[in-house]
Amino acid sequence: MSSTTASAYPPVPGTPAFGRLPWGSLLALAMTGFICILTETVPAGLLLQLTHGLGVTEAMAGQLVSLYALGSLSAAIPLTAATRGWRRKPLLLLCILGFLVFNTVTTFSSNYSLTLAARFFAGVSAGVLWGMSAGYARRMVPEPLKGRAMAVAMVGTPLALAFGVPAGTFFGDLAGWRSVFGILSLSALLLAVWVLWKLPDYPGEDADKRLPLHKVFTTPGVRPVLLVVLAWVLAHNILYTYIAPYLTQTGFTGRVDLVLLIFGITALLGIWLIGVWIDRHLRPLVLVSLAAFALASVLLGIVSNQPGVIYLVAAVWGLTFGGAATLLQTAIAIAGRGSSDVAQSMLVTAWNLAIGGGGVIGGILLETTGVHSFPWVLFILLSFALLIAWRSRAHGFPAKRL
Secondary structure, three states, X not given: OOHHHHHHOOOOOOOOOOOOOOHHHHHHHHXXXXXXXXHHHHHHHOHXXXXXXXXXXXXXXHHHHHHHHHHHHHHHHHHHHHOOOOOHHHHHXXXXXXXXXXXXXXXXXXXXXXXXXXXXXXXXXXXXXXXXXXXXXXXXXXXXXXXXXXXXXXXXXXXXXXXXXXXXXXXXXHHOHHHHHHHHHHHHHHHHHHHHHHOXXXXXXXXXXXXXXXXXXXXXXXXXXXXXXXXXXXXXXXXXXXXXXXXXXXXXXXXXXXXXXXXXXXXXXHHHHHHXXXXXXXXXXXHHHHHHHHXXXXXXXXXXXXHHHHHXXXXXXXXXXXXXXXXXXXXXXXXXXXXXXXXXXXXXXHHHHHHHHHHHHHHHHHHOOOHHHHHHHHXXXXXXXXXXXXXXXXXXXXXXXX
């Protein structure tokens, strides 16, 4: 990493000594991500209850997820750019307050339009949070531990997907969907206390060092990382969004939960492995992850009717995608240098575009060429991402740290 990057955020009191991770602070960030992802995705598991509680159709209830994503997508870049001069801790607390307020509104609302508005603004809070969380984690530790710190801070995402959503669905069946959002509100309140107690504060970006958005976008390395984000996450979401119809049409009805459990467990293993090696081997980890996922897609395309193959592919898929967020956020933090928070917001936008694109493109494929085209579309997307990453030796995914 360049001296510009290293000196952009000078150390402050509370930064740990070399070789130590500030576990309490990093786990607070991980919990922030956990609440953020769970707030976004838990309506999918409570869809039937939401239809009855709000008096709408399933398709209309599904828009609670869409409005959250739209809020994140629309807010990430402009609000991150507008608040990059703010001190980090008050801004993080404001985002957490957003989850507290808007999940509370969702808990008590019986009006569909009001609930949609609350979901949109919860997404806005998430867009700002994701734009700053990676940089916050990296500023807590010395240079050799930055990747590992990010891996810890990002662990809330796979935990929410693997365990939080099923637990939320189960609890919603027992106590009702409103209780789930009430618990999320209470969790946000407790998290705010945790953040006030444990997290160090850092200054925002100096006014004279703030690059315009177009200059951040054209910084060497930023665009290759964003292209890899789009292709990699798009491939993942085509399969993840339509895993149920894919398994049904390939003869594995009733095994969706087992496949997703395998994916979730190996994703956790993947993020742990990434945390161990990322500070020394960022480029090889990206290349190996993309290549392994691409080869697994080919295997899925050739042999899709054997349980052992399906489970193997799910394991490789989880292992290679579990640490993707940490890898890509680290890469763009390095490429973005002193404007890493704004670069992170661009990654958030690309990530959400890929999530939405996965739903749209996967739906088109489902209705036209059928699920058997999925593996080959995944292979093309992952091969493109692998090519971009391979060619970005100087910037983006450098062979040596700049």
